[in-house]
Amino acid sequence: MVTMEDVARLAGVSKMTVSNVVNNREGVSDLVRRRVLEAIRQSGYRLNVSARSLRSGRTGVIGLAVPEVDLPYFSHLATLVIDAARRRGHHVAIERTGAAEAGEADALAHSRVLQFDALILSAVVLDGLDERLTGAGCPVVMLGERDFGGRFDHVAMPNEEGMKAATVHLADQGCRRIGIVSGVPREGVNVMTRRYRGYLDGLAERGLSADPPLLFPLDGMTMEAGRDAAHRMVDSGREVDGVVAVTDTVALGVLRGLADRGLRVPDDIRLIGFDDVPESRFLVPSLSSVAPDHRWMAEKAVELAVQRVRAPLRPAEEHVAPFELVIRESTR
Amino acid sequence: MVTMEDVARLAGVSKMTVSNVVNNREGVSDLVRRRVLEAIRQSGYRLNVSARSLRSGRTGVIGLAVPEVDLPYFSHLATLVIDAARRRGHHVAIERTGAAEAGEADALAHSRVLQFDALILSAVVLDGLDERLTGAGCPVVMLGERDFGGRFDHVAMPNEEGMKAATVHLADQGCRRIGIVSGVPREGVNVMTRRYRGYLDGLAERGLSADPPLLFPLDGMTMEAGRDAAHRMVDSGREVDGVVAVTDTVALGVLRGLADRGLRVPDDIRLIGFDDVPESRFLVPSLSSVAPDHRWMAEKAVELAVQRVRAPLRPAEEHVAPFELVIRESTR
DNA sequence: GGGCGACGTCCTCCATGGTCACCATGCCGC
DNA sequence: GCGGCATGGTGACCATGGAGGACGTCGCCC
The missing domain is CATH 1.10.260.40 (lambda repressor-like DNA-binding domains)
Structure with a gap:
């Protein structure tokens, strides 16, 4: 050599x-x-990068830990993060947590072993109180959903605002019995809880009742789970005329599940998702969605990460991504 | 520390x-x-991984270079590669080539800079004659399509066989004017060329004419390109009654493009894709597809990579992934 | 029973390729 | 003649791994 x-x-x-x-x-x-x-x-x-980082203590690699690499939302995000990091002279190593506590803890452990300069963590399970977060051995930027008590840099989704806007939109299209397909809101502040609250806010805004709640719970955040939930929804006979799905991936499954039961979207029932993944505009019917600015999020997360490498003691910042509502055939 | x-x-x-x-x-x-x-x-x-790799010359990291991270096919593959590598005690760093020569060359350069133990390259542009491949500075395992003249370990897709089977299937469903939506077959042996030949073989097998060819060319391998091609196909008035799409991602765009023109699948026209990405079974109509065994491919690629790290001089191996035809609503 | 060799176990020394903090040199102007 | 700047050099140092040697113990053989 x-x-x-x-x-x-x-x-x-x-x-x-x-x-x-x-x-x-x-x-x-x-x-x-x-x-x-x-x-x-x-x-x-x-x-020789090994030699450099041995001496300098920096590797030029930012870790990105996401629940699943092959969910469109995360793979899209990953692309944007990789680009943003490259523009700042950093590389990205992708970790998969499987949306499990063990996976998220692993990612944090790897951040020490592989010596990331920073870790961007899309946490689903761990929250700000977990001591593993502080013991990461490198700065951590939280991306997404949970509440981290202001202790970490945090790029948040417009969960409540977005879901509220989606629900209001359905109401304005004439829907009166609006259901939600989502995970069950749990203790603590997570995606499910925030989005569910946004949904409730939207109902309230238009004077619609949330009693009894039209919540159709998911078993996981997959297309499969969305389809199952849609089946249960139709089979329950509860006459839902509008549905907000907690993500576009789930909405894709719901779309399929409704078709299985012979319901047409939007004629029989309207449907809106969240994330605006690339697929959504190509579905039949094309899917309305809450579209957070993913590029903005990726950019911000990388910027915070890189900044903190240089200035570890800067106070934590919290940013909420801007979003817009994209109206397509599924809610016309 | x-x-x-x-x-x-x-x-x-x-x-x-x-x-x-x-x-x-x-x-x-x-x-x-x-x-x-x-x-x-x-x-x-x-x-300290830096110190270890400085001394030992190994990093425990396998590079994976793919055209796009957020195409379902590649993100799915990436997940499987990450898992396979983890089981063998290796990490994976994902590179994005953008399906461009510069990107693929970059990935090879990075393989030296970041000192991957091996690089799994899903090459679209470079071929076996390019000297940059041999100068990678680490073993390279080719994943996918091109011909590499037996100079590299190679895990290939069943391009011709799969496309032939898809075409024959359409014919057996009664299609008589079967079109293909694909990139233009170019010089050298690449995905397009192989899959196009498989399509021709399929037509021949069932005694269907390929003259004049019903090839509707793509500008890129995206959903968008698929939709545009579908528009052109319908607008050409050439009365196609069956379509093979070069990938599922493209097929998704075709599905949309046909809907834009008021054509129903499978009633007016049948459609089949290639890759069997997770989305395909949830589309409406669900999409028939050639399903190569992705898990097998990922496993094989990682196995070859790890083997070659230990035994750099073993002769190159070539493997073709097994596949099956998954018949769903779009060709019923 | 004493000497010798073998073996199991652990240590010493050095190499790995850059980077950091500090130092040396030379030239300039005042 | 001296201080200061611009430029480039010196040697230590980062954390680990490999080769080979030291040390003690045990068994074997004469």
């Missing part, structure tokens, strides 16, 4: 000067800089 | 002994081993 030392010898300088050139630092004359660059070209030298 | 030296002092041994314990090597008595483990526990020691 060609080392910095070899380049230095070839260019007739010390390896520190080579290091300075490689890192674009000041204090190297143009003449010497050119000579070094030429020597690098000739020798085919490549920087 | 707690180092190996600290642990050694605490346990009253040399750091080499700690190293041996950490790496589960022979030649450490049970007593000493327990003492060391206890010292590790007490001190909260974490192995």
Whole structure:
């Protein structure tokens, strides 16, 4: 392997000067800089990242831990995070938590073992009180849903506002019995709880009753679970005429489940999702959705992560992503 | 930071002994081993991966370079590769090539910079003759489509066989004018060329004419491109009664494009895709597809990569993934 | 029973490729 | 002649792994 030392010898300088050139630092004359660059070209030298990070303590890698890589929402987000990080000269390593406590804890442990400069964690299970978060060994930026008590940088989804807007929209389209397909709101502040509250707020805003609640619970956040919930909804005979689904992925399953029972969207029942994943506009019918600005979120998360690497003691910031409501065929 | 030296002092041994314990090597008595483990526990020691890889030349990281992270096919594959690698004690770093030559070359360059132990490359552009492939600085396992002249380990898709089976299936369902939505077959052996040939083989097998060819070219492998191609197909007035789409993602766009023109699937026109991504069974109508065994592919690719790290000189192997035809509503 | 070799166990020394903090050199102006 | 700046060099240091050697113990053989 060609080392910095070899380049230095070839260019007739010390390896520190080579290091300075490689890192674009000041204090190297143009003449010497050119000579070094030429020597690098000739020798085919490549920087050894292990050696650099051993000495400097930085790896240039940001961890991104998400529940599932192959849910459209997260894979889309991952793409945007990778791009944002690349523009700032960082690489991204993706971890999969499986939406399980063990997975999230693993991601935190890996952040130490693999020495991420920072970890962007889309936490579903852990909350701000868990000591594993503080013991991560690197700055952690929370992405998404839970309440972290202001102890971490946090890029949040507009869960309540978005869901409220979706519900109000359904009401304005004439729906009177609006159901929600979601996980069961649990203790603590998580996606389910916030979105459910947004749904209730929306009903209240238009004077619709939430009693008895038209909540059709999910077993997981998958298409499969969405379809099952839709089956249960129709089979219950509760005459729902509008549905908000907790994510687009779930909505895709609901769409299928309704078709299985011979219901047409939007004629018999209207449907709206959350996330606006790329697929949504191509479905038949195309799916209305709450569209948080994913690019903005990715950008913000990476920005916070990179900032905190440089200034570890800056107070934690909390940002809520902007969103818009995208109206398509499923709620026309 | 707690180092190996600290642990050694605490346990009253040399750091080499700690190293041996950490790496589960022979030649450490049970007593000493327990003492060391206890010292590790007490001190909260974490192995420094940078130092290890500087010394050993291995990082334990396998690179996975795919055209797009947020295409369902690739995100699904990525999940499976991550799992397969984890079972073998490796991590995966995902690179995005953008299906461009620059991106693929970048991935190869990164493989040196980030010192992957191996790179699994889903190449769309580079072929086996490109010298950048051999200069990767680590073993490369090709995943997918192109011909690499037996110079690399290669896990291939059943492109021709699968497409032929799909075409024959359409014919057997009564289709007489079967079109294909695909990129234009180009010089060299790539996905498009192989799948197009499979389509021609299928037509021939059932005695259907391919003259003039019913090829509706794509501008990219996206849903959007699929929809546009479908529009052009219908607007051309060529009375196609069956379509094979080059991927499920494209098929999803085609489905939408046909709906835009008021055509019903499968009543007016039948449609089949390739890849069997998770979404396909939930679409309305659910999408028939050629289903290569993705888990098998991921497993094989990782296995070849890990093997080659240990035995760099083993001759290259070529494997073709098994597949089955999944018949759903879109071709009933 | 004593000497010798083998073996199990652990340690010492050095290598790994960069980076950091500090130092040396030379040139300039005052 | 001296201080200061611009430029580049020096040697220690980061945490780990590998080779080979030291040390003690045990068994074997004469």
